[in-house]
Amino acid sequence: MSSGRLPSLRDSAGGKSGLKFKPKAVARRSKEERDASALKIQKDEDLKSKVDQKKSKKPMPMGQKNRVPRYLNNTHVISTGPLAAGNFTDGGRTDTRRGIVKVEGGDKSLVRKGLQSIENHTGDSDDDYDSDTKEKLNIIENGESEDNVNQAKFNMGREYTTANFKQDDSDIEEEELDMEDDAVQRRRIEELFPVRPLRIRHEDVDVVEQKIDESITESTTREPTPAVGILKSEESASLHDVLKNKEVELQNELENLQIDPDSHAIDEEEIKHEQAMLIKDHISILKKLDKLSKKNDRFLLFQMPYKLPTFNEVTTKKEDADVTMDVDPANNESVSEKITEENVEANKKPKKKTKKTTKKKDHVPQEELTGNVGAIRIHKSGKISIRIGNAIMETSKASEATFLQDVIALNEDPDAPGVELLGRVEGKVMVTPSFDV
Amino acid sequence: MSENENKLFVAEEEEDVVLEGNAVQEVEIEDIRMIDEDDDEVNSDVCDLDPIVKEIPLNFGGKDENLHIFQYINKLRLVNHKPSEHPPISAARYKTKSALWEIDVPLDSKAFFNEDKAKENWNGVEVQTLKGVGVDNTSQYAAFMEDNQAYLVPVKTTTQLKPFFKYIDAVNLKKKQEESKLNATPASQRAQVVTMSVKSVNDASQNRLTGSLLAHKVADEEIQTDLNWAENTVSQFRESVIKESSESTVKPVESHEEYINHLI
Numbered sequence: 001m002s003s004g005r006l007p008s009l010r011d012s013a014g015g016k017s018g019l020k021f022k023p024k025a026v027a028r029r030s031k032e033e034r035d036a037s038a039l040k041i042q043k044d045e046d047l048k049s050k051v052d053q054k055k056s057k058k059p060m061p062m063g064q065k066n067r068v069p070r071y072l073n074n075t076h077v078i079s080t081g082p083l084a085a086g087n088f089t090d091g092g093r094t095d096t097r098r099g100i101v102k103v104e105g106g107d108k109s110l111v112r113k114g115l116q117s118i119e120n121h122t123g124d125s126d127d128d129y130d131s132d133t134k135e136k137l138n139i140i141e142n143g144e145s146e147d148n149v150n151q152a153k154f155n156m157g158r159e160y161t162t163a164n165f166k167q168d169d170s171d172i173e174e175e176e177l178d179m180e181d182d183a184v185q186r187r188r189i190e191e192l193f194p195v196r197p198l199r200i201r202h203e204d205v206d207v208v209e210q211k212i213d214e215s216i217t218e219s220t221t222r223e224p225t226p227a228v229g230i231l232k233s234e235e236s237a238s239l240h241d242v243l244k245n246k247e248v249e250l251q252n253e254l255e256n257l258q259i260d261p262d263s264h265a266i267d268e269e270e271i272k273h274e275q276a277m278l279i280k281d282h283i284s285i286l287k288k289l290d291k292l293s294k295k296n297d298r299f300l301l302f303q304m305p306y307k308l309p310t311f312n313e314v315t316t317k318k319e320d321a322d323v324t325m326d327v328d329p330a331n332n333e334s335v336s337e338k339i340t341e342e343n344v345e346a347n348k349k350p351k352k353k354t355k356k357t358t359k360k361k362d363h364v365p366q367e368e369l370t371g372n373v374g375a376i377r378i379h380k381s382g383k384i385s386i387r388i389g390n391a392i393m394e395t396s397k398a399s400e401a402t403f404l405q406d407v408i409a410l411n412e413d414p415d416a417p418g419v420e421l422l423g424r425v426e427g428k429v430m431v432t433p434s435f436d437v
Numbered sequence: 438m439s440e441n442e443n444k445l446f447v448a449e450e451e452e453d454v455v456l457e458g459n460a461v462q463e464v465e466i467e468d469i470r471m472i473d474e475d476d477d478e479v480n481s482d483v484c485d486l487d488p489i490v491k492e493i494p495l496n497f498g499g500k501d502e503n504l505h506i507f508q509y510i511n512k513l514r515l516v517n518h519k520p521s522e523h524p525p526i527s528a529a530r531y532k533t534k535s536a537l538w539e540i541d542v543p544l545d546s547k548a549f550f551n552e553d554k555a556k557e558n559w560n561g562v563e564v565q566t567l568k569g570v571g572v573d574n575t576s577q578y579a580a581f582m583e584d585n586q587a588y589l590v591p592v593k594t595t596t597q598l599k600p601f602f603k604y605i606d607a608v609n610l611k612k613k614q615e616e617s618k619l620n621a622t623p624a625s626q627r628a629q630v631v632t633m634s635v636k637s638v639n640d641a642s643q644n645r646l647t648g649s650l651l652a653h654k655v656a657d658e659e660i661q662t663d664l665n666w667a668e669n670t671v672s673q674f675r676e677s678v679i680k681e682s683s684e685s686t687v688k689p690v691e692s693h694e695e696y697i698n699h700l701i
Contacts (some may be wrong), residue, residue, distance in 0.1 A: 034595035037664065160651060180558055188517055188548060289493070292584035297671050301506070302578040302589055308670045311687040364687055366576075369497045376493040383487060386495065389689025391696040404512040404521060407579050407592075409674060410503045410664075412533060419529050419645035422674055424520070425579075433697060 031327070036071055280383045281397035288426050297423030299407045303398065303430050309389035310363045310372065388429055398428035472652040493582075498682035499590035502674070504579055505571060506595040507538075527564060535656040536571035538596050559604045568601035580677060588678055 285300075292298050364370075374388040378397075386393040405425035411418045472642050512522050528541040541564040546552055571594030578589035646654055691699060 105693070116640075192549060214559065226497075250641065289582060290586070292580070292587075293585065296581075296675070299579040299581055301592070302580050304576040305631070305700065306576050306579060307700055308576070310690045312690055314686045314688045363690065368500045369687065370500055371498075371682055371687045372494055372496050373687060373689075374495045375490045376495055377492075378491040379487045380490050381487045388495070391655075391689075391693045401508070402514055404509040404514050404523070406507040406509070406523075408505050408507055410505055410531070412503065412662075416665065417531075417662050418667055420670040420674065421523075421526075421666070421668045422504075422579075422671045423581075424514075424523075429580075433700060434693075 033070075035110045121311060148198060155242065162363045198279050244257045278383050278396060282382050282395065282396055284427070285384055285395060285429055286378065286382075295423075299423050300426050301398075301428040303428060305393070305431065305433055308366050308369065308373075309391045311369060311389060394434045396430050396432070398430050401425075447486060472674045494586045496586060496588045496679075496682040497578075497586055498588075498678040499674075500681075502590055502678070504590055504592045506574070506579075506592055507540075508569075508595065508597045510597055510599050511567075526666045529666050530661045531659045531664055532656060532659045534659050535652065536594060536596075537656050537659075537661070538567075538569050538598065539570060539601070539661070540567045540598060541565070542567060559608060562604040566603050567598035569596040569598040571596045582620075583675060583679055588675075590678055628700070 002070060288300055292300055374386060377385050377387060379385065384395045407422045407425060408420055409420040411420070509524065512524060515521060524542045526540055527543050530539040531537070542563050544550060544562070546563075574592055574595045577592045577595070579592050580587050580589050582588075
């Protein structure tokens with residue numbers, strides 16, 4: 001009584017304890033019926049289309065609306081539960097070839113319209129797929145593609161991968177706000193069915209298996225299996241020498257590659273791969289930064305090291321007196337650029353200026369750091385690094401999220417508490433201190 | 438970057454140069470202390486053999502802002518390669534002490550929604566409630582770009598918003614109560630003796646509410662604040678951050694080595 005779980009199960013057990021499933025005696029069907037069902041497999045499409053034609057010619061009288069198709073005679077269609085049939089006629093009102101799972105409320109006009117518009121546009125939406133996805137789909141769709149171009153269909157067999165959601169959208173132009181009506185509907189339906197299972201029909205199983213067979217069988221040849229090459233006797237060179245030679249070879253190779261021997265990478269390939277990935281990251285970050293400058297409501301998250309370099313606060317007025325250069329105070333960037341660069345010099349010279357400012361004010365706590373602190377630097381090689389104060393940081397892309405993320409500002413003012421939606425998160429950049437410099 | 442690494446990525450380099458477009462001006466200036474007055478001018482560095490072709494000034498700001506990240510776990514970022522529509526938000530509630538967020542998203546009753554059933558079984562549910570707890574996220578910053586400069590604003594917490602089926606709980610509770618009233622079994626009607634004892638609060642052996650239980654208790658007892666949901670205020674936010682950032686100047690104290698030592 002206490003758990004409160006599965007109340008429906010318990011209820012039914014208590015209420016109808018005497019009931020049992022009636023054992024089903026299946027009568028042997030007549031020959032015609034057997035023939036009909038046997039034919040079904042090959043001529044499924046034909047049969048269905050015949051049914052369609054019939055329907056379109058003369059609408060059924062009301063009483064016969066619920067009549068099941070002949071090939072479903074003596075069969076039970078399970079409409080709920082894990083064994084539910086995926087596709088069967090929707091009360092005789094829809095096109096029978098459509099593979100809609102019957103859903104409550106699914107007969108709403110919006111759904112119907114949306115489905116139709118999706119189906120009519122399957123052609124152009126497929127363009128987004130990469131070629132191998134298309135190939136996969138062809139296995140499933142090959143039988144239907146030729147004759148049913150005009151038929152509205154809802155392809156439940158379309159497979160989506162996580163790549164579809166993760167894909168970088170930075171180069172995709174966003175559509176205007178005034179979308180067409182059917183486009184909006186299509187969008188809605190797509191959101192409701194973001195992932196569709198891969199479905200392989202009976203007819204296609206053979207084809208698939210054949211393909212697999214073809215790919216693995218290797219024709220036998222009469223040639224003998226290549227034997228292991230006979231080792232040359234290396235009596236002259238001792239084991240020690242061999243090892244030494246190998247060591248030297250390895251060192252040479254490492255030198256050629258200029259790889260840090262402490263590097264954790266296993267081989268050249270891996271290093272190459274890693275570098276390529278980094279470059280990819282940097283390109284993506286650059287693209288995102290570009291997008292950020294175009295759109296007001298987009299943000300990029302930066303995960304900084306837990307401790308940032310220390311800064312001292314300098315008031316603008318004081319700075320003018322200190323630097324003794326005719327700098328426009330409004331031109332903040334150049335001022336602070338100077339400060340940072342000057343600090344490099346200050347390392348050599350006696351630290352006069354720093355001393356002056358430190359007297360004025362202590363280190364700025366990290367959470368109150370305000371003003372120009374450095375720069376995002378784009379290198380010739382495509383590498384992106386960040387300079388904060390005098391410290392150099394490296395960047396990489398954090399894993400991409402498939403879900404929506406918002407940046408919001410909370411106002412906890414007791415008089416008018418509120419939340420402001422500022423915009424969306426485009427991605428995340430990891431910033432780590434560089435140990436190479 | 439070593440010379441060799443440069444060799445490895447000749448092809449990529451060319452691609453990057455194309456990507457950067459007009460920003461690319463390959464100028465190599467030997468002296469890093471030479472500073473151009475103009476921000477748009479390309480600065481360079483003697484850092485290795487990989488010169489800097491472009492610098493985007495990085496500013497901090499918004500220390501008084503109270504930024505949070507919402508993660509809509511049940512909402513896709515991209516639908517069919519396009520950014521998904523933002524869910525409409527009808528109400529937002531917040532408990533400060535427990536950092537507990539609750540957000541109401543109106544249900545789309547136009548598709549796959551049975552209004553009759555909602556009215557009949559679920560007290561006419563109209564909104565989906567998303568709930569989540571804000572988790573502190575130190576040294577995370579939200580960046581935006583303005584006038585070719587980047588501005589970073591610290592983020593306080595990150596919240597994963599998940600659907601919270603309040604209406605089911607409410608109905609279940611009601612059902613249970615009715616049930617216990619109707620099927621009064623002898624067991625439930627039997628009088629029960631409850632013994633109570635008073636223990637000293639200072640007793641160390643006493644079980645106290647800790648961890649999750651305590652958090653639940655605090656959250657249950659806390660009064661939630663109803664918040665106004667505002668949109669399209671981003672430009673004001675940007676202006677204030679930019680203004681604040683331009684008014685303050687900071688100067689680094691440590692060199693790179695000192696910083697690294699400091700870190701370790």
